[in-house]
Amino acid sequence: MEIKTRQLKRVDIVELHGRVDSNSAAQLEEVFKTLTAEKRLRIVVDMQNLEYISSRGLRALITTLKETRRWNRGDLRLCNIPPRIKSDVFDLTGLTPLFKVFDNSVDAVGSF
Amino acid sequence: MEIKTRQLKRVDIVELHGRVDSNSAAQLEEVFKTLTAEKRLRIVVDMQNLEYISSRGLRALITTLKETRRWNRGDLRLCNIPPRIKSDVFDLTGLTPLFKVFDNSVDAVGSF
Amino acid sequence: MVAKLSVTSEMKNLTAVSDFVTEFARQQSLREEDTFALQVAVDEACANVIDHAYLGRSDGPIRIQCRLSDGEVTVTIVDHGEPFDPRSVPRPDTAAPLEKRQEGGLGLYLMEKLMDSVRFEFDPAHGNRLTMKRKVRREDLPVCTSS
Amino acid sequence: MVAKLSVTSEMKNLTAVSDFVTEFARQQSLREEDTFALQVAVDEACANVIDHAYLGRSDGPIRIQCRLSDGEVTVTIVDHGEPFDPRSVPRPDTAAPLEKRQEGGLGLYLMEKLMDSVRFEFDPAHGNRLTMKRKVRREDLPVCTSS
Ligand SMILES: Nc1ncnc2c1ncn2[C@@H]1O[C@H](COP(=O)(O)OP(=O)(O)O)[C@@H](O)[C@H]1O
Numbered sequence A, B: 001m002e003i004k005t006r007q008l009k010r011v012d013i014v015e016l017h018g019r020v021d022s023n024s025a026a027q028l029e030e031v032f033k034t035l036t037a038e039k040r041l042r043i044v045v046d047m048q049n050l051e052y053i054s055s056r057g058l059r060a061l062i063t064t065l066k067e068t069r070r071w072n073r074g075d076l077r078l079c080n081i082p083p084r085i086k087s088d089v090f091d092l093t094g095l096t097p098l099f100k101v102f103d104n105s106v107d108a109v110g111s112f
Numbered sequence C, D: 001m002v003a004k005l006s007v008t009s010e011m012k013n014l015t016a017v018s019d020f021v022t023e024f025a026r027q028q029s030l031r032e033e034d035t036f037a038l039q040v041a042v043d044e045a046c047a048n049v050i051d052h053a054y055l056g057r058s059d060g061p062i063r064i065q066c067r068l069s070d071g072e073v074t075v076t077i078v079d080h081g082e083p084f085d086p087r088s089v090p091r092p093d094t095a096a097p098l099e100k101r102q103e104g105g106l107g108l109y110l111m112e113k114l115m116d117s118v119r120f121e122f123d124p125a126h127g128n129r130l131t132m133k134r135k136v137r138r139e140d141l142p143v144c145t146s147s
């Protein structure tokens, strides 16, 4: 797994590459914690190159979603979810309606 | 030539496709005028699929650049300039330093 | 065809586990959707063994076996940690709004949804055994290999 | 090889002009950078004829000719509109900051920069003739065509 982050002026992009398994999910958690600690609460998670994400990875997403939305300060938005992960992870667990999901990173960044 | 515009929350993307020749430059002018009339003054011009741009197209860019920057209200920023257009139009006419130029549309949108 | 892997109960070993499952699926030319289901289910199962059965111990043995026969993959995962009663675990409310949503508790649910059957057996002598099955299809073989 | 096109002095005809130049360049297998220079220079020249020589008249004839010989493309553009003195036209200050930057006035400059030579001749009997030349190279021919 590889996580690339890119800080734009008002938004941070977190790109997930490869497999966010139960082991590497801890790193994802770290990345999110660093962002929220710095009050960078407008986050786009780009899943273009994601192979799969474990339930621990999902937990990091949900925790951070709640954290960013608290007092309407920000949001965590998803883009480029691969179809398999969309159907067999997000839809299956009922997470899809909780997130704002975009087809591409430009729309996701521009949605803030 | 084809111009596609996409309205994001705070930014509008203007995608140029094909040849902005002296004829079609008028349409580009129209698109920019509509945006600035609606006070949509944060504009990203995506040149990914641009084949060439005539001096009348450049004029539309410069006019709109001035208009958006007036009283620091906005800006017109460029991304994905094809190398030939970069070297043989923008660099040659000394326009490059006047614009904020980005490698990709995400960075351009996120720069506002 | 049977493939086996033994690892100790450390999260960092889950990358090797995932590689092992991916390689098994590749060798058996499983379809992308079957491969995906196996990857997720095995990863979740092993993570639970490490977190909940071995409770932080890093030297507990985990034995994983994948077998394909009669168009069905059977995965067994054996550990010697604490037993548990899967019936006592509440399943997540996947329709809950964000405020009511639990942050964890999706692992068991994903295993059950992505596999056709998930069975836990606990035996003080032989350890805990998890058996998961899924009917799979093979990828159509390509007409020729690309260079 | 010589290619010719006649159009009337309407901006909308510039798309046909551009197609004509592109097709000429393609037939001669010109390199991308030469093609680009020709497209820009001819477009700018014709737009100037329409705007400045014919001053809004839409039925003025414009004759365009492209010729390749001895590795040099010669473009001639003939019109019967108003003549002008290119020496009287100030060239743009390409180092000026935005506030001082003129919005127009880049067409003639681009023609001169992208072509090796640009020459205007004005003759009441035969009309205004613009001759632009550029040394060009042909694209290396591909070893085989792609299917
Ligand atoms: N192999 C196991 N050994 C002991 N307890 C387990 C095991 N697997 C699951 N559990 C129990 O079931 C609960 C739900 O598991 P799961 O759905 O994977 O979510 P999570 O691990 O995120 O809590 C765990 O919190 C744990 O109490």
Ligand SMILES: Nc1ncnc2c1ncn2[C@@H]1O[C@H](COP(=O)(O)OP(=O)(O)O)[C@@H](O)[C@H]1O
Residues within 6 Å of the ligand: B055, D044, D048, D049, D051, D052, D053, D082, D083, D084, D089, D104, D105, D106, D107, D108, D109
């Ligand atoms: N073919 C022409 N006939 C008459 N005047 C011309 C012609 N071409 C150029 N000019 C004059 O030269 C000026 C500069 O031309 P150009 O650099 O193309 O910029 P623009 O057309 O944007 O003004 C024009 O404004 C016009 O006064």
